[in-house]
Amino acid sequence: xxxxxxxxxxRPRRGRSAFSGERLIPVLLVLPSAVLIGLFVYAFIGYxxxxxxxxxxxxxxxxxFVGLQQYQQLFDLERFQADLSNTVRFTALFLSASIVLGxxxxxxxxxxxxxxxxxxxxxxxxxxxxxxxxxTVWRWIFNPNYxxxxxxxxxxxxxxxxxxxxxxxxxxYAVVIAAVWQMSGFCMAMFLAGLRSIPEELREAAQVxxxxxxxxxxxxILPLLNPILLAAVIILGHISLKIFDLVFVMTFGGxxxxxxxxxxxxxxxxxxxNLYARGAAIATVLLLMVAVLIVPYLIWQQRAExxx
Amino acid sequence: xxxxxxxRRRRGIRPARGLLYFLLVAxxxxxxxxxxxxxxxxxxSFVEVSNSTPWDLPQAxxxxxxxxxxxxxxxxxxxxxxxxxxxxxxxxxxGSLNGYVLSKWRFRFSNLLFTLLLFGMFIPYQSVLIxxxxxxxxxxxxxxxxxxxxxxVVYGIxxxxxxxxxxxxxxxxxxxxxxxxxxxxxxGIYRHIILPLSVPAFVVVFIWQFTSIWNEFLFAVTIAxxxxxxxxxxxxxxxxxxxxxxxxVQMAGALLTALPPAIIYMALGRYFIRGLLAxxxxx
Numbered sequence: 001x002x003x004x005x006x007x008x009x010x011r012p013r014r015g016r017s018a019f020s021g022e023r024l025i026p027v028l029l030v031l032p033s034a035v036l037i038g039l040f041v042y043a044f045i046g047y048x049x050x051x052x053x054x055x056x057x058x059x060x061x062x063x064x065f066v067g068l069q070q071y072q073q074l075f076d077l078e079r080f081q082a083d084l085s086n087t088v089r090f091t092a093l094f095l096s097a098s099i100v101l102g103x104x105x106x107x108x109x110x111x112x113x114x115x116x117x118x119x120x121x122x123x124x125x126x127x128x129x130x131x132x133x134x135x136t137v138w139r140w141i142f143n144p145n146y147x148x149x150x151x152x153x154x155x156x157x158x159x160x161x162x163x164x165x166x167x168x169x170x171x172x173y174a175v176v177i178a179a180v181w182q183m184s185g186f187c188m189a190m191f192l193a194g195l196r197s198i199p200e201e202l203r204e205a206a207q208v209x210x211x212x213x214x215x216x217x218x219x220x221i222l223p224l225l226n227p228i229l230l231a232a233v234i235i236l237g238h239i240s241l242k243i244f245d246l247v248f249v250m251t252f253g254g255x256x257x258x259x260x261x262x263x264x265x266x267x268x269x270x271x272x273x274n275l276y277a278r279g280a281a282i283a284t285v286l287l288l289m290v291a292v293l294i295v296p297y298l299i300w301q302q303r304a305e306x307x308x
Numbered sequence: 309x310x311x312x313x314x315x316r317r318r319r320g321i322r323p324a325r326g327l328l329y330f331l332l333v334a335x336x337x338x339x340x341x342x343x344x345x346x347x348x349x350x351x352x353s354f355v356e357v358s359n360s361t362p363w364d365l366p367q368a369x370x371x372x373x374x375x376x377x378x379x380x381x382x383x384x385x386x387x388x389x390x391x392x393x394x395x396x397x398x399x400x401x402x403g404s405l406n407g408y409v410l411s412k413w414r415f416r417f418s419n420l421l422f423t424l425l426l427f428g429m430f431i432p433y434q435s436v437l438i439x440x441x442x443x444x445x446x447x448x449x450x451x452x453x454x455x456x457x458x459x460x461v462v463y464g465i466x467x468x469x470x471x472x473x474x475x476x477x478x479x480x481x482x483x484x485x486x487x488x489x490x491x492x493x494x495x496g497i498y499r500h501i502i503l504p505l506s507v508p509a510f511v512v513v514f515i516w517q518f519t520s521i522w523n524e525f526l527f528a529v530t531i532a533x534x535x536x537x538x539x540x541x542x543x544x545x546x547x548x549x550x551x552x553x554x555x556x557v558q559m560a561g562a563l564l565t566a567l568p569p570a571i572i573y574m575a576l577g578r579y580f581i582r583g584l585l586a587x588x589x590x591x
Contacts (some may be wrong), residue, residue, distance in 0.1 A: 005402065022494065024416055025413075025493075025494050025495075026409045026413035026414075026418075026494060027415055029405055029406075029408075029409050029413075029494070030405070030406050030409050030410065030418075030421065032402070033402050033405075033406050033425070033465050033469070034421060034425075034466065036426050036462045037424070037428050037466070038460075040391055040428075040436060040440070040462045040463065041427070041428040041431060041436065042424075043438035043439075044435075044439040044440065044443075045431070045436060047438070047439040048435050048436065048437075048438055048439060051438055061442075077500075078398035101335070104335070105332075105335055108328055108331055108332050108335070109332075111328055113328055113332070117338055119332050119335075121574075121577060122336045122339050122340060122571075123335065123336070123339055124577065124581065125339075125570065125574075126339065126582075127572055127573075128569040128570055128572070128573035128580060129431075129523070129524070129566045129568070129569060129570065130524075130525070130541050130565060130566065131523065131525065132523070132525050132541040132545055132565065133523075133541075133544065133562045133565050133566045134342070136544060136548055136558055136559075136561075136562045137342040137346055137544075137559070137562055138342065138415065139548075140345060140349070140555055140558070140559070141341070141342065141345060141471055146362040146555070147362070150362060150363060151363055154363070174408065179343065183337065186368065186584060189581055189584060189585060190585060191435050191457040193585060207405075219557055238430055238486075239310070241432070242434075244434075244525070244526055245525040245526065245541075246492050248525070248529075248545075249545055249548075258568060262431060262434075263434055263526075266434040266437075267434065267437075267526070267530070270437070270438060271530060276438060279434075279438065282434070283432065283434040283435040283437065283438070284435065285433045286434055286435065287432055287435040287515055288429060288432075290430060290431065290432055292310055293428070294427070294430040298423055298426060298427060298430075299423075302419065
């Protein structure tokens, strides 16, 4: 983080704002935030990275340097291998389901039917609710004795019944469904904002040229939504990589490691098992996964802004 | 990208109205299913919850579950209130100041600073959790609300700065320039010109921060080790652990936890969506 002094000296002189105070004060005003973020984000990430290179286990810090040993052990760990494969499967399912449902709902809402605003609010309200609440409710719904199974049987769909959260094969799907319930509205909001920014003339022109409704959507509308699709994939994708609360509440990673995720594993390793160095290594891997997704996006957005 | 959901007239061909409504209702059923579960289950007695008709309407509706849940969660509910208010106000104030400077008083590297701030919005908080705990223990803020407030203020800076900066970018710079010519200083312009125009941005930021801090779980479960200072998300999770089969109490607790953000969403949904999209879409 650059100091105020350096910023002041390096700023090119401009005729009108000749007062040096006028150049110094803006820097001083953002300095508290810059220092806080410098410390709480960048220095803390550095410290976590450093801890991941030590042998720290137990309550008291142990800064014995062991190089990349924690990472070697981590990638050999059955639980962490499960974490990575779960994250990939969860992210793929969660993203595709959210995008399909979000885009579908947005297209439906964009048809200007009566009552649209009511449906829009129904699709969006889960976004305001805590993952902990979502997890509590969906845990009941997926309870084999009380929940969705009874409803399915009553509807003649008994063959779809399952042990859900207690079955190694289905637990991840149950968590995905709860996550989609909570977050697909975000996709819908983004797509809907995009759809409503497309000029009406474009659709009318397509119709004048004889395009059907479906052709108009597929050839004209969907391609214009590509930038939004990219943004949705990046935002939801990084949320998915970081998923913690929902699995904590619904399964705590189980049964076995069937729904364990890096975010949860880090918490358990560090604060339940006191394996601080391992926790730091998991956190660093998680951060790198998120950074691969987010950093190019941030750079792209900054460039897009600089363009006139 | 306009995020205003402006109404617009539309003519022309489209699939049958009936089919569209059928699909809309089908999707809505999926979203409303958990609401039905919460309301129906929470109005039942323990005896009725334990029988084999969990999807039926309560035969003898009772508010007993709400009494139990409120009794168990009251303290945590008010802990969350006292966490959310300072957390929201302080991070909104810092964000407003940052947004003002970074949009109207740019200096060398101010764009770089902004991007560095923004990155803090996306990091997994696990990557700072160990030093957060260590440092809070060192300065004696670990264990309860003061530490949590500090953490939420600091990690709220990126999103609040982003929302205010984008909002202020739309205020004509000429207004600031004119006030400068008239001899106003940077803080005078902020107080007399920018701040009075900031109400909509403050509403967006208040709603966003309120909802995020109220709903947050990772910091809450890690930092609030004192059971008397737990926020409501942690207490709700604890409730499920201690009243394992008392689903009616769990559902009443879930509703209680969801209520403040839900009320805000219902009253000010428009602003909530703006905050939601701020992180993803610019301008």
